[in-house]
Structures are given as C-alpha cells and as structure tokens.
Amino acid sequence: MPTLNVLVTGASGFIGAHLVARLLSEGRRVTVLARSSSALPPEWDDRISVIACDDFTERGLRRLLHAPFDTVFHLAAYGVRPNHRDIDEMIRINVELPATLVRLCTEWRARMIMAGTFSEYRSPSTQEPLTEDSPLEQGKLYGSSKAAGGLMASAIAKSNGTDFRLLRLFKVYGAGEAPHRLLPALVSGLTKRERVAISAGTQILDFVYIDDVIEAMLRADSHCRDKGGIATWNVSTGRAHSVRDFAERVAAAMGADASLLGFGAINMRRDDEPWLVGSPDLLRSELGWQPSVGLDEGVRAAVAVLCRAQSAE
Structure with missing residues (x-):
C-alpha cells in the first residue's frame, strides 16, 4: 500500500498533536500547516514537513500549498480561549479557511476531515442527547462561527463532489x-x-478521551476513502x-x-x-465507532x- 500524504492544520493544539503522533506511528507522510509562531514538539524534527503560514487567505494558501495530499485533517480554530474574541479573525479562521481548504481538496482530489465542536449546538430545552440534526448555535460567537464554517465546508464539498466528514467533538480531555x-x-x-x-x-x-477521538478521526478518513460523499457525526459518549x-x-x-x-x-x-x-448513535451505526x-x-x-x-x- 502506498504511503498516504496528509496535511494537518492545528497541529500545535492538544488534539492536533495527538493526531500527528498517531499518523506518524502509522507511517503516514505528514505535512503540518502552522503559524510561524507555533511551537511544535521537538520529537517531530525530521519526521514531518512544516509549512509556516501567517496568511490564511486563499491567495496565501495557494502560494504555499503545492504538493497534492490524499487527506486534509482540518483542526485549526480560533476562539477556544476565552480571550480570543476578535470577530474578524474568527470569521477568517472558522468560516473562510475551511471553505478554502475544501476547494483546494477538490483540485487535489483529496478528502477532508474537519474537526467541529459541541459548541456548535444551541443549548437544548430538554435533557435529551443532541443529535446531528439538533438546532445549531446562533447567538454565541465561537459556536456560531464554527457552525457556519462546518455548514459552508459541507455545502461546498457537496457541490464540488469532494469527499468530506465533519466530526463534532464533545468535551475532549487528556x-x-x-x-x-x-x-x-x-x-x-x-x-x-x-x-x-x-x-x-x-x-x-459529555467527556470523551483523546485516544477515542483520534481513533474516530482515522476511521472517518478510512470511511471517507471507501464510501465517499459527505457526512456529519458527533464524537461523543452519550x-x-x-x-x-x-x-x-x-x-x-x-x-x-x-x-x-x-x-x-x-x-x-x-x-x-x-x-x-451528544448522541453517538449515528457514528456507531455508520462507522462502527464507540468509546473504548x-x-x-x-x-x-x-x-x-x-x-x-x-x-x-
């Protein structure tokens, strides 16, 4: 089997670091797109390619990204920290960046796995587990911007025939x-x-252990490769x-x-x-994943x- 080329955004973050480590352990060829100020683990030296990027516009990305990739794992986001509330930056990173990456995936004939968040859901009126069809957040900056980014990326992928999976991650810890x-x-x-x-x-x-989250991402990539199309799934325990x-x-x-x-x-x-x-039922039935x-x-x-x-x- 040929070595798969993957691009990872958000690799300097908690989940991204675990994902890159797992990809390397499985022999993937990993390229990381990161800000020039990002601190990456020293043990990755000589094991990954790093593309430093401080211009996440479509023009900036096209200038830097030339090699085709099999999969783009998009984990970068803005607004996780409570003091990160610059609305323009939130729109650029949470809404515009995933839309651009999906268009690039179309040109590369690559698939895209995007990390969403439970913050995309509106506060429920009952204590029933949230499903992928539950109402989305409309009044909070971070949740609304992430929801908008996921919806736009999914719609563009569907329009362009690009294989795409959106994983709404619940409270990841580790x-x-x-x-x-x-x-x-x-x-x-x-x-x-x-x-x-x-x-x-x-x-x-809904607390989900980091190793289970990474397993869900890799299974989503395999499902995307084998089945194609688009899908949105909760990564949760229920x-x-x-x-x-x-x-x-x-x-x-x-x-x-x-x-x-x-x-x-x-x-x-x-x-x-x-x-x-969150309800994990859809992910369990379509992917065979459940928290271990x-x-x-x-x-x-x-x-x-x-x-x-x-x-x-």
Missing part, C-alpha cells in the same frame, strides 16, 4: 491540554496540595457527567484531598452551558502522564 483548561489546572494545583479555584461545577458535559464529578474523579486518581477543590470560587463563564451531551475508554480509566491515564511531566520539571 494529557497535553493547554494549562488553562480544567484537567491540567486541577493536576497542577492538587500536586502542590493547593486549593484549586473552579466554578460550581454544575455544568453537565454519558452525562458534571464538571464537579470530573474534578472529584481527578482528585481521587491523584489521592488528593477533595476539600482542595474550591467549587464556586470563580464564576461560570458567559458561554458555559448547563447541559450538553471510560471516564475513570481516561482520567487515571491522563493524570499519570501529567504527574510524570510535573515531576520531570
């Missing part, structure tokens, strides 16, 4: 998350036996857990005193939703890696 996120913040504070200031933790979310429950499981995995969890010490973010849980790592197992695995990293510092 080692390698940015320091400001819940899991690494908990581990950092609890390791020092410090009180960790967090929200009341009443938000109910299981509801509160942020408080998650934090308590982290403390238990570390053998830390749960009284160090400062629930209610900080306010909820304005874009926090009370209940967002339970929450306790995933938390223990992630905590072990994070604690080792802290000990090495």
Whole structure:
C-alpha cells in the first residue's frame, strides 16, 4: 500500500498533536500547516514537513500549498480561549479557511476531515442527547462561527463532489491540554496540595478521551476513502457527567484531598452551558465507532502522564 500524504492544520493544539503522533506511528507522510509562531514538539524534527503560514487567505494558501495530499485533517480554530474574541479573525479562521481548504481538496482530489465542536449546538430545552440534526448555535460567537464554517465546508464539498466528514467533538480531555483548561489546572494545583479555584461545577458535559477521538478521526478518513460523499457525526459518549464529578474523579486518581477543590470560587463563564451531551448513535451505526475508554480509566491515564511531566520539571 502506498504511503498516504496528509496535511494537518492545528497541529500545535492538544488534539492536533495527538493526531500527528498517531499518523506518524502509522507511517503516514505528514505535512503540518502552522503559524510561524507555533511551537511544535521537538520529537517531530525530521519526521514531518512544516509549512509556516501567517496568511490564511486563499491567495496565501495557494502560494504555499503545492504538493497534492490524499487527506486534509482540518483542526485549526480560533476562539477556544476565552480571550480570543476578535470577530474578524474568527470569521477568517472558522468560516473562510475551511471553505478554502475544501476547494483546494477538490483540485487535489483529496478528502477532508474537519474537526467541529459541541459548541456548535444551541443549548437544548430538554435533557435529551443532541443529535446531528439538533438546532445549531446562533447567538454565541465561537459556536456560531464554527457552525457556519462546518455548514459552508459541507455545502461546498457537496457541490464540488469532494469527499468530506465533519466530526463534532464533545468535551475532549487528556494529557497535553493547554494549562488553562480544567484537567491540567486541577493536576497542577492538587500536586502542590493547593486549593484549586473552579466554578460550581454544575455544568453537565459529555467527556470523551483523546485516544477515542483520534481513533474516530482515522476511521472517518478510512470511511471517507471507501464510501465517499459527505457526512456529519458527533464524537461523543452519550454519558452525562458534571464538571464537579470530573474534578472529584481527578482528585481521587491523584489521592488528593477533595476539600482542595474550591467549587464556586470563580464564576461560570458567559458561554458555559448547563447541559450538553451528544448522541453517538449515528457514528456507531455508520462507522462502527464507540468509546473504548471510560471516564475513570481516561482520567487515571491522563493524570499519570501529567504527574510524570510535573515531576520531570
């Protein structure tokens, strides 16, 4: 079987880094499209091709991207961090960039796997798992821009006959998350036996372990290659857990005193939703994917890696 050429955007992020590592382990030829300021893992040196890009317009991308690719994994996004609220940048990266990449895929005869997010869904009125047909967000910048980008990319792919999969990822967790996120913040504070200031933790979310997410992406690529067409799938477990429950499981995995969890010490973010849980039924039936790592197992695995990293510092 010939070596497959893949292009990955967002490789410097949490999910992107795990994806690139898995692709390399499977012998893929990986090219990363990243900002010139992006920090990539040193262990990738001489193992990947890097295209530095600070102009994500169609003209800028056409100037830099020449070699054809079999698959484009598009993970880059803007607005994940609470302080990233530049509307023009959000439109450029979340709406215009995926549309451009799909058009390039058409010319290359490549397929595209795009990472969406549970933030694309509007807050549900009932506690029924969200399906791929649930109403989309219209009032929040990040969720609305991601929803618009996914819809546009999907529509262009359908119009052009380009094979395309949109994966709406729910609450992905694991080692390698940015320091400001819940899991690494908990581990950092609890390791020092410090009180960790967090929200009341009443938000109910669908936590998906990173390895299961990467497996879903690779299976989606294989399905896209074999079946063609377009599809949108939730990558979720269908299981509801509160942020408080998650934090308590982290403390238990570390053998830390749960009284160090400062629930209610900080306010909820304005874009926090009370209940967002996804239905994995469509992905299970069409792709044969289902989460293989339970929450306790995933938390223990992630905590072990994070604690080792802290000990090495």
